[in-house]
Amino acid sequence: MEPVQPLTPRVLCSVLSVKSHSCEVTLDSGRALLSWKEVRPRRGRERSRAGACLAQAFQRVRGLTGTLTHRLPSAGHIVPVSEIVSVGEADVDEKYYGMQWKHMCKPHAFTVHYVQRMKKHRWRCKAVTFWCSDEQLYCHWLQALNDLLEQLACRPKRLLVYINPYGGKKKGRQIYEKKVAPLFCLASITADVIVTEYANHARDNIYEVNLDKYDGIVCVGGDGMFSEVLHGLIGRIQKDSDVDHNNPKIPLSRCYMRIGIIPAGSTDCVCFATVGINDPVTSALHIILGDSQPLDVSAVHNKKTLLKYTVSLLGYGFYGDVLKGSEKNRWLGPARYDFSGFKTFLSHRYYEGTVSFQPAKWAVGSPRDNVCCTAGCYICRQSSKQLEEQQRAETYGLQHNEQEENWTTVKGKFMSINIVVMSCACPRSPKGLSPAAHLADGTADLILVRKCSRLNFLRHLIRHTKSNSDQFDFPFVDVYRIKTFQFTPKHSEEDDSESTDLGNIGKKNFAQICTDHPTCGCSQLNSVWNCDGETLEQTAIEMRVHCQLIRLFARGIEDSHKEDDEMPSRV
Numbered sequence: 001m002e003p004v005q006p007l008t009p010r011v012l013c014s015v016l017s018v019k020s021h022s023c024e025v026t027l028d029s030g031r032a033l034l035s036w037k038e039v040r041p042r043r044g045r046e047r048s049r050a051g052a053c054l055a056q057a058f059q060r061v062r063g064l065t066g067t068l069t070h071r072l073p074s075a076g077h078i079v080p081v082s083e084i085v086s087v088g089e090a091d092v093d094e095k096y097y098g099m100q101w102k103h104m105c106k107p108h109a110f111t112v113h114y115v116q117r118m119k120k121h122r123w124r125c126k127a128v129t130f131w132c133s134d135e136q137l138y139c140h141w142l143q144a145l146n147d148l149l150e151q152l153a154c155r156p157k158r159l160l161v162y163i164n165p166y167g168g169k170k171k172g173r174q175i176y177e178k179k180v181a182p183l184f185c186l187a188s189i190t191a192d193v194i195v196t197e198y199a200n201h202a203r204d205n206i207y208e209v210n211l212d213k214y215d216g217i218v219c220v221g222g223d224g225m226f227s228e229v230l231h232g233l234i235g236r237i238q239k240d241s242d243v244d245h246n247n248p249k250i251p252l253s254r255c256y257m258r259i260g261i262i263p264a265g266s267t268d269c270v271c272f273a274t275v276g277i278n279d280p281v282t283s284a285l286h287i288i289l290g291d292s293q294p295l296d297v298s299a300v301h302n303k304k305t306l307l308k309y310t311v312s313l314l315g316y317g318f319y320g321d322v323l324k325g326s327e328k329n330r331w332l333g334p335a336r337y338d339f340s341g342f343k344t345f346l347s348h349r350y351y352e353g354t355v356s357f358q359p360a361k362w363a364v365g366s367p368r369d370n371v372c373c374t375a376g377c378y379i380c381r382q383s384s385k386q387l388e389e390q391q392r393a394e395t396y397g398l399q400h401n402e403q404e405e406n407w408t409t410v411k412g413k414f415m416s417i418n419i420v421v422m423s424c425a426c427p428r429s430p431k432g433l434s435p436a437a438h439l440a441d442g443t444a445d446l447i448l449v450r451k452c453s454r455l456n457f458l459r460h461l462i463r464h465t466k467s468n469s470d471q472f473d474f475p476f477v478d479v480y481r482i483k484t485f486q487f488t489p490k491h492s493e494e495d496d497s498e499s500t501d502l503g504n505i506g507k508k509n510f511a512q513i514c515t516d517h518p519t520c521g522c523s524q525l526n527s528v529w530n531c532d533g534e535t536l537e538q539t540a541i542e543m544r545v546h547c548q549l550i551r552l553f554a555r556g557i558e559d560s561h562k563e564d565d566e567m568p569s570r571v
């Protein structure tokens with residue numbers, strides 16, 4: 001057997017007890033890994049436990065590959081320190097003393113709380129308590145683990161939390177108090193909590209607070225609540241850096257203050273598309289670990305005025321009418337969308353207008369390449385690099401001014417015009433409106449659904465709910481990867497108010513009568529824009545994507561190979 005080289009002092013290995021089992025526990029601070037596995041009494045030549053354990057630990061450290069598995073060959077556990085939530089003193093349950101302790105003083109115990117991956121991107125906080133008789137060894141372990149946790153600079157210590165008691169099923173407060181606050185306390189995170197009293201309370205408050213006190217902002221609610229915090233933060237950062245966000249051409253200053261979303265709304269597609277599940281505990285754990293996921297944001301303008309920012313869906317036609325029809329039924333909670341969706345589907349309206357956009361030439365991917373955005377996404381990294389080079393060239397004027405060139409224009413009658421900055425995956429549509437859209441590539445996907453039959457539109461809708469069907473594979477559906485967009489409805493409001501001839505006024509009033517009596521078959525003149533679940537007043541708009549403008553406490557969708565099914569409780 002080759003001589004065991006002297007271990008670097010970075011590997012701490014001891015035999016500690018877990019419940020009534022003896023375990024060999026190893027902390028490799030070089031690789032920042034904690035592992036433990038049950039030691040069975042060896043028959044035959046008894047090797048000293050320490051020697052055996054050190055030699056094995058050395059083998060294991062040397063053999064470890066980059067991709068972590070959470071389970072050692074012999075059903076042990078291995079946890080990256082970056083996924084430990086906290087380490088603290090613990091009481092050992094009397095019943096575990098067993099015989100060998102009865103004459104000893106009380107043993108010393110510490111509990112490690114760590115993230116355990118379950119099915120479908122769900123995370124749970126698991127606890128394991130180690131104990132031993134030697135107080136010095138116990139202190140050494142506690143110190144070594146806490147020193148490593150202290151070094152994780154990305155973890156938030158102070159958070160500003162906004163709770164929307166009004167969104168979704170109106171359970172925001174309970175969700176926070178029961179599921180999230182205990183975890184923040186466990187991770188010794190202090191939170192200043194504000195329960196909003198009216199719409200836009202959170203947005204306005206962000207302009208006042210002293211942001212330097214906080215490592216992040218958390219919103220407990222749905223996409224509308226996230227949109228409020230988004231507007232507050234971006235508006236504040238542009239104001240602080242003297243950027244006039246009403247100018248559609250101006251590049252905006254990036255926001256490095258991360259935003260965490262605790263899902264408590266109706267659609268929660270931003271949370272679902274960045275974490276993979278709408279689960280408050282999972283989102284809380286991503287916040288505690290200090291994840292960071294950059295996110296594209298689109299700015300929507302009407303002439304020289306900023307209307308809204310959007311990170312999920314900017315939808316005209318079907319989704320705009322669904323939203324408009326749902327606002328008056330908020331008492332229905334999330335079901336308001338299905339109810340309004342059904343009515344909107346039956347009304348089967350189409351809208352006329354002119355769409356123009358600049359395709360994202362340098363984009364690495366395309367909406368139909370089936371390359372979905374995952375944690376550490378290659379396409380996002382490549383595209384944002386290309387974009388930065390592009391912008392640098394433009395600022396130095398090396399690049400001919402691309403703003404005016406290569407606009408594509410499409411006139412027509414549309415069932416829906418959707419621009420999605422991300423996939424918009426959500427419980428209603430697990431793969432989203434555009435499954436291959438990317439979170440941080442600096443582009444958005446434009447989906448044009450032209451006038452078609454009810455049956456065909458229904459088939460298109462139903463494919464959103466099926467995982468192995470292509471909702472773009474219809475002659476009346478086109479999808480483009482873009483970076484800027486403009487829309488002008490055929491019947492723009494200004495024309496009606498200016499022109500005095502009877503026809504137009506008649507048509508406008510006629511349309512008004514129709515809206516009040518949706519049973520009539522005429523097509524209502526204009527729809528409304530659904531911007532992240534809030535309606536826009538104007539229909540003539542322009543939009544441009546700002547690459548990686550904000551950051552979330554998330555890491556994108558992890559590959560499923562990392563999932564642990566429920567671990568057999570061996571130790």
Ligand SMILES: CCCCCCCCCCCCC/C=C/[C@@H](O)[C@H](COP(=O)(O)O)NC(=O)CCCCCCCCCCCCCCC
Nearest residue numbers: 222223224265266267268312313341345429461464532533
């Ligand atoms: C027949 C089944 C058809 C299923 C069609 C599923 C498509 C769902 C796509 C969901 C897109 C989600 C985009 C997210 C937008 C959110 O930012 C935004 C705000 O979220 P918040 O409420 O959390 O604040 N949410 C929304 O605007 C809601 C849009 C969701 C619309 C759902 C439409 C339901 C469709 C029902 C059609 C029924 C036709 C049946 C005819 C027999």
Ligand SMILES: Nc1ncnc2c1ncn2[C@@H]1O[C@H](COP(=O)(O)OP(=O)(O)O)[C@@H](O)[C@H]1O
Nearest residue numbers: 167168196197198199221222223224225265266
């Ligand atoms: N305290 C409050 N009272 C009334 N409206 C509020 C309050 N707090 C937030 N809102 C508004 O409620 C809207 C919906 O919030 P959201 O959390 O998205 O719920 P949902 O997912 O059900 O739409 C948002 O536009 C937000 O501005």
Ligand SMILES: [Ca+2]
Nearest residue numbers: 296421438443
């Ligand atoms: Ca994008």
